[in-house]
Every structure is written in C-alpha cells, then in structure tokens.
Amino acid sequence: MGRNTLIQIRGLSKVFESDKARVEALTDLTLDVYQGELLCITGPTGCGKTTLLRILAGLESPNAGEVLLNGRAVSKPGADRGFVFQEFALFPWRSTRKNIEFGLEIKGTAPEKRQEVVDSYLKLVGLQGFEDAVPRQLSSGMKQRVAIARALTNDPEVLLMDEPFGSLDAQTRNIMQKELLRIWAQTKKTVMFVTHSVDEAVYLADRIVILTARPGTVKKVIEA
C-alpha cells in the first residue's frame, strides 16, 4: 500500500518554563503521519501527548523542530486542522446547529450553503432532531458528537482528537468509539487520536505511537 505522508514532524521539542519550574514536555520527536490513517498516540501520564497535539494545532509553539502539513510549516491555528477537546469546548450559548456552523460562519460562507453543510454533518454524527438544543440540554456523548461535527465542517486535512472520550462513561465511550470508526470510514479523514488507554488505542488505530515518559519522544510504533 502506497502511503502519502500528510504530516511530517521533525525534531520537535517543547519546554514549559515558569518562575518556579521547568518542564520538558517533548524532546526531539520525529514522526510521519500518513494520509487517511487513524493514528493513536498513547503513553504514560504527562508524556506530552496533548502538547504534541496542541503544537500540531498551532495552539502551542515548539522550542525546536517543526511540523509540516503537506510540506508547509505549521505555526498558528488554522481551519485545515480540526481539533476535538476532551472538555467538548462547545459554545454554551449556541445551539447544536450554530455550534457546528461556527467555522463556516468565520469563513463567511453564505447562509444557504451553511445550512446545507450543517445538515449533512448533523446526519453524519446522528444529531438530527437536536439542531435547536443548546449544549446543556445534551448528554456528554451528544456534546462530543457536536464537537466532532463542528471540527469536520471545516473539511480539515486532519482531525486532532485529544482524549475526546476521556470524560464519557464506559458505555457511551464504547458507542462513541464505534461511531468514530464509522465516521472515519465515511469521511476518509486523517485522524490523530490521543488516549491514555491502550485498549482504546488498540481498538481504534491503524497505527499506534507509544511515547516515552517525560520528556516524550517516540518509543515505539506499532502497526495494527
């Protein structure tokens, strides 16, 4: 199988410094991410999994190294990389529809077109009938569906998911894992999925990257 590299991570290091402490989160991390794969990143607590994802999103900048997306360096957040947060991060004052629509609204997409795109993603994540609900009326599983749809409407190159099911109960979590596989199969998106659960990684991934304890770097890559 010919693999196209979508993301090249080269020699990435990140140090968090405050007055009192200096934490080396990542050190010299190099990794290729392939087009269309579902890549799980796992490792011990504090190994920098989340930091890696946040650097890819452009929410943090590395102290050394670089990230190339389609050969272009990533330096700040952009609509070409969708992000799904563990805390859902839905805008509480916006309905399901308005949350999902956010990225299109930002881009200035015409309202009719927005409606059409949002409808298709509502269908994809199974939220028809909940368009007008606001986040506090939704269960946590549904909230994460909204967040996934919201990240997908921008049609990003890669979907970055930071322990997205970490705060869900076991049953909802199982359902959402299946849903993610279905959505992934349907959209053919490249997904980078951070989890501390090896079970979850094994269940979901094409390929699993295991990071070392802090400072994190690639310890092992397992082809599933």
Add this chain to the structure above:
Amino acid sequence: MKEKQRTLLIKLLLGIVALAVFFFIWDLVAARDPRGLLPRPVSIFSTLIRVVITNERDPTGHVFSEHVVASLFRVSYGFFLAAVVAIPVGLLWGYSLYAEGISRPLVELFRPIPPFAWIPFAIIFFRDPFDAVFIVYLASFFPIVLSTVAGVKAVDSVLIDAARTLGANKRQLFGKVIVPASLPHIMTGLRIGLGIGWMAIVAAELVGVREGGLGFYIHVMSDDFGLYENVFAGMFLVGIIGFLMITAISYVERRLSRWAGIL
C-alpha cells in the same frame, strides 16, 4: 419542586416576621421619643401612600411625581453613559495588554475617590441636570468596568482554543466568543453600577444638586419644613425603587447566565 416551594415559603414568612419585629421595635422607640422627631411606621406608610396616590404639591411648588421622575431621569442618564463607556473599555482592557496598560492606572487612580467628593466640583462646573448625571456616571462607571474586565478574564480558555482551531481571527474571537461569554459578568456590573448610581443620585440631590429629585425632597422636607413623615416616606420610596430596579436587572442577569451556560 415541592421542597423548593417549601423553602421559599419559609424564607418569605421569616422575612415578614423580621420586618414586623423591626417595625414593632421602631414603633416602641418612636412612641417614646419625647421630641417627636422619629415618626411612627404607620404614619410614614400612610404618608407615603397619600403622597404617591394624591401626587400632592409640596411647599416647594413641585408635585411629588416630579421628584421621582427627576431622580429616575438623572440616574438613567448617568447610568446609560457609564455603561456605554465602561463596557467597551472593560472589554478591551480584559482582552488587550495595551488597553490594560492604558486603562489600569487611570482607573486605579480615580476609583478610590468617592463619587460624592466630586459633588462640589460638579455643582460649579456643570449645569442641571449634568451635575447630577456626572455624579451618577462616576458612581456607576467603576463597578461596570471592573466586572467587565473580570468577565473577559474568566472566559474559559478552551473556548478560545476551540474558536482559534476553527479559524477565528482575533477580531472574530472577540466578537463571537469573548463578548458573549462575558455578558453575565457585564450584567452583574450593570446591576452593581445601577445600585450605586441610585445611591449616588439621592446623595447628590441631598447635598445640593439644584432643584427636584427625591434627595432634594428628603432634604427640604427635613431642613425647611420639619415634615418628618415625608422625609421617611421619601427615604422608603428610594429603597423601594432601588429594590425594584435591582430585582428587574437580576432577573435579566440570571437569564443571561443561563444562556451563557454559567448556571
């Protein structure tokens, strides 16, 4: 729901009992006041009801409603101006380091000065009604600014991250996330600002800001005419109007908090 109604009922009953006991003791004291300067509660309330219903003309030539309208007009004017200036200043201060650098020293310098200390200046510098409006403006301004700043600083950083990853630029982030997320705090600032503004207007009118207004009414009824029932009737009305304003704005505040997902 039943439990909620029960606690509400208990609170209501206790409130009524507390008021009754308070006014009973007041009445005991008033009845024994040899100088007769402290009116009895019954005569205060009957005076209040009489002046409100008959809208009687007082010895200064004003009908009662003119005083109420004058105070409400001044407080609304000053409060409105304060909100119009303080909300944008607070939003920018909370969001931008530059704006904070500019605003903070100015605000911190003037904030400790009680608005009432400006009354002598206001009287010589402004014409009616702007002397009183100015005092209300000063009184309302600081709580609104500071609550707004607190609101911006309290915006959940994950919402900011989410908006940025969805492609929002700084301006969009401000308009679509920071402002709506800060609204409940802004509302709290408006509630506090209005309460203080209302106290300030009465004080300003009392100390000598020209003609009319409830503070003026209280002042002249006491100093010029010795009508102490009217003095207290005016005071109670100040309290009642303040209470109604705060209740109304608190309602909006709760609705907004719910809307913004804070409750």
